[in-house]
Amino acid sequence: MIIGRQLSNTETDIPHTDIHRSNFSIMNGQLHDKSVYYREGSSKGGSIIGGVHPREVHPREVALNQRNHCTDYNAMHRITGGLHLGGYLAATVESALREGNIGTILTVMDTPIPTEHRFPGIAYHWIPAYDDEYQNLLSHFPLAYDIIENGLAASPDAGVYVHCAAGISRSATTVISYIMRNMRMPYETARALVGSRRGVINPNP
Numbered sequence: 001m002i003i004g005r006q007l008s009n010t011e012t013d014i015p016h017t018d019i020h021r022s023n024f025s026i027m028n029g030q031l032h033d034k035s036v037y038y039r040e041g042s043s044k045g046g047s048i049i050g051g052v053h054p055r056e057v058h059p060r061e062v063a064l065n066q067r068n069h070c071t072d073y074n075a076m077h078r079i080t081g082g083l084h085l086g087g088y089l090a091a092t093v094e095s096a097l098r099e100g101n102i103g104t105i106l107t108v109m110d111t112p113i114p115t116e117h118r119f120p121g122i123a124y125h126w127i128p129a130y131d132d133e134y135q136n137l138l139s140h141f142p143l144a145y146d147i148i149e150n151g152l153a154a155s156p157d158a159g160v161y162v163h164c165a166a167g168i169s170r171s172a173t174t175v176i177s178y179i180m181r182n183m184r185m186p187y188e189t190a191r192a193l194v195g196s197r198r199g200v201i202n203p204n205p
Contacts, residue, residue: 077198082159087167101159104151108170172201
């Protein structure tokens, strides 16, 4: 499986092939415009010059890496209490979900999690939203708030996982809106809190 990781300063000229880009695109859906950039070149050449570089790892390594790598696009990061934020990949790794005591998953994407990627004992919810800067999430905030509140109230150690494809915009915006209301924080304070736990967020305007 190919996922993304951030490039270090010494990794800005790494060769790639079309299959790397193809697999990365298929797994994450449409490539985020801040995810990966390529130099122009032949169909089999070119170099990555920024963003993330595809590499092969076990998905569980990614999902459980959140404590040490707050800039990992595919990791699941605990924001506060039992509330977690991240990308699609972690939502498909049962061991990571169990470790986080995740009993509720809120998907904020254009499609829900397929049945074959769901696990028993977890309540799945879906808010349809496209990966578009003009996507209006405001009307979905009351429903999202109730889903998160009810999920966290299920038990003292209950966990809720809110995710989109990469955990950058749609799900981050949803989590920020929840924190603003629940903790009575202004936007900038809530955004700073979420960003301190997951460094790759870029909320919808």
